[in-house]
Amino acid sequence: MNLATAFALSAEKNSTKTALFWGEHEYSYGRLLDQSRWLARQLRRDFNVQPGDRVGIWLRNCPEYVPALFGVLEAGAVVAPINNFLKPDEVSYILADGGIDVLITDSAMAESLPALAAARPSLRFLHVEQIALAQPVSPDDFTPAPRRESDLAVILYTSGTTGRPKGAMLSHGNLLHNVESCRQVLQAVSFDRFVVLLPMFHSFMLCVGILLPLIIGGSIVLVKSLHPPKSILHEIVARQATLLPAIPQLFRALANAPIPPNLPLRLCVSGAAPLPVEVLREFNAKYPLPLLEGYGLSEASPVVSINPIQGPWKEGSIGKPIPDVEVSVQNEAGEHLPDGAIGEICVRGGNVMLGYWNQPEETAKVLRHGWLLTGDVGYRDADGYYFITDRKKDMLLVNGINVYPRELEEVIYQFPGVKEAAVVGVPDPRKGEHPVAFVVANDGVAIDERALLHFVRGKVADYKVPRRVHFLASLPRNATGKILKTELRQRLR
Numbered sequence: 001m002n003l004a005t006a007f008a009l010s011a012e013k014n015s016t017k018t019a020l021f022w023g024e025h026e027y028s029y030g031r032l033l034d035q036s037r038w039l040a041r042q043l044r045r046d047f048n049v050q051p052g053d054r055v056g057i058w059l060r061n062c063p064e065y066v067p068a069l070f071g072v073l074e075a076g077a078v079v080a081p082i083n084n085f086l087k088p089d090e091v092s093y094i095l096a097d098g099g100i101d102v103l104i105t106d107s108a109m110a111e112s113l114p115a116l117a118a119a120r121p122s123l124r125f126l127h128v129e130q131i132a133l134a135q136p137v138s139p140d141d142f143t144p145a146p147r148r149e150s151d152l153a154v155i156l157y158t159s160g161t162t163g164r165p166k167g168a169m170l171s172h173g174n175l176l177h178n179v180e181s182c183r184q185v186l187q188a189v190s191f192d193r194f195v196v197l198l199p200m201f202h203s204f205m206l207c208v209g210i211l212l213p214l215i216i217g218g219s220i221v222l223v224k225s226l227h228p229p230k231s232i233l234h235e236i237v238a239r240q241a242t243l244l245p246a247i248p249q250l251f252r253a254l255a256n257a258p259i260p261p262n263l264p265l266r267l268c269v270s271g272a273a274p275l276p277v278e279v280l281r282e283f284n285a286k287y288p289l290p291l292l293e294g295y296g297l298s299e300a301s302p303v304v305s306i307n308p309i310q311g312p313w314k315e316g317s318i319g320k321p322i323p324d325v326e327v328s329v330q331n332e333a334g335e336h337l338p339d340g341a342i343g344e345i346c347v348r349g350g351n352v353m354l355g356y357w358n359q360p361e362e363t364a365k366v367l368r369h370g371w372l373l374t375g376d377v378g379y380r381d382a383d384g385y386y387f388i389t390d391r392k393k394d395m396l397l398v399n400g401i402n403v404y405p406r407e408l409e410e411v412i413y414q415f416p417g418v419k420e421a422a423v424v425g426v427p428d429p430r431k432g433e434h435p436v437a438f439v440v441a442n443d444g445v446a447i448d449e450r451a452l453l454h455f456v457r458g459k460v461a462d463y464k465v466p467r468r469v470h471f472l473a474s475l476p477r478n479a480t481g482k483i484l485k486t487e488l489r490q491r492l493r
Contacts, residue, residue, distance in 0.1 A: 038136075166359055300347050340382075415452050
């Protein structure tokens with residue numbers, strides 16, 4: 001079994017059923033399967049894509065994302081979903097690192113494509129608009145590539161503390177394992193319709209928003225517009241959606257929106273970022289359905305734990321491990337700590353990645369005796385519920401997407417006149433967190449804040465750009481020269 005065959009079995013069984021809703025349009029399972037196989041044939045025939053080759057997908061949310069995903073897998077290739085908010089320099093690094101010579105994209109990205117082609121001359125583009133014109137492919141005209149569960153299926157690029165993205169390698173088995181665990185813990189059935197409004201490149205949506213519903217024969221309600229929040233609720237009612245996976249910021253917005261009559265939702269799941277207790281309380285006070293906080297990371301395919309549907313639901317807790325996944329709290333020596341003791345959250349199971357693409361040293365840092373070291377610090381209570389208290393890394397979560405200060409600092413250092421730079425995160429009621437920069441200028445140099453931010457905006461995705469820049473005479477450091485970011489955060493309070 002692999003992801004492509006799992007989808008094909010579901011699609012053949014439910015060929016006339018609507019698999020995806022998009023505004024006024026409906027896409028049947030049969031149509032998506034035909035488009036997937038057409039794309040797989042194009043990749044094999046016209047682009048000479050071989051099993052194991054990496055193919056990038058750089059798209060905004062659209063119905064064609066589904067056949068793009070499964071078409072690459074049908075061809076036996078490896079999918080590299082790329083964050084559609086990234087700038088050409090950031091995308092070019094991923095293409096080079098992953099050895100990606102074919103990129104599936106669309107007209108919305110057109111102005112960035114010449115820069116990508118210039119940086120990687122071997123790169124060829126397959127425009128997703130062609131998928132809409134796809135015709136059914138006969139079995140005699142295309143044979144799916146045989147892939148095993150142990151074969152690499154997806155590379156999810158996640159920023160590293162060095163400032164360069166790392167590719168988490170997920171096998172077919174990793175993702176099938178996570179899909180099955182999520183099916184059980186969410187009690188998902190073919191009747192369910194999953195709302196997809198987060199970016200489809202995100203690991204949370206890849207597993208819970210795309211793979212899970214389509215493999216179990218459910219449906220996807222792909223939301224076109226997120227503003228205002230009441231339009232989301234209108235879409236949910238119109239399409240009778242039953243399950244809403246999203247981020248805390250969305251649930252905060254919904255808590256302040258009028259409730260429509262006959263809301264069909266049976267379950268909401270919050271992931272990708274910590275769920276503030278006040279948001280949980282506001283939502284629970286207004287909506288007669290459970291909002292369950294979960295936890296995961298790309299390296300775990302991604303779901304690790306969730307508060308159980310049947311309860312109890314503990315405020316501030318990431319819940320209990322999902323089926324067939326183990327979680328433990330360990331110290332630096334790898335010793336398992338007792339309940340209540342704070343240490344690093346570690347994960348073991350069939351969902352844990354194969355490693356980082358072409359980075360054995362980085363892989364060795366996070367995989368220890370079969371356990372994935374998450375970099376998150378927390379504890380387990382006496383009832384088996386886990387709580388995260390801090391992060392070992394300096395990572396920020398902006399709208400549920402990872403942002404690493406080191407990456408921004410390296411960009412800021414490129415601006416003329418910058419002597420030192422440090423970036424920290426501060427709480428943001430709308431986005432979860434936002435970055436703030438502290439900069440020291442060279443002696444006698446006056447740096448214009450707007451010019452600096454304009455420079456940064458040209459190098460990184462907009463959501464990564466610091467909200468403010470504070471200029472200091474020097475950065476606070478400890479005796480060994482390490483910048484004291486805790487002190488910088490305190491200055492912002």
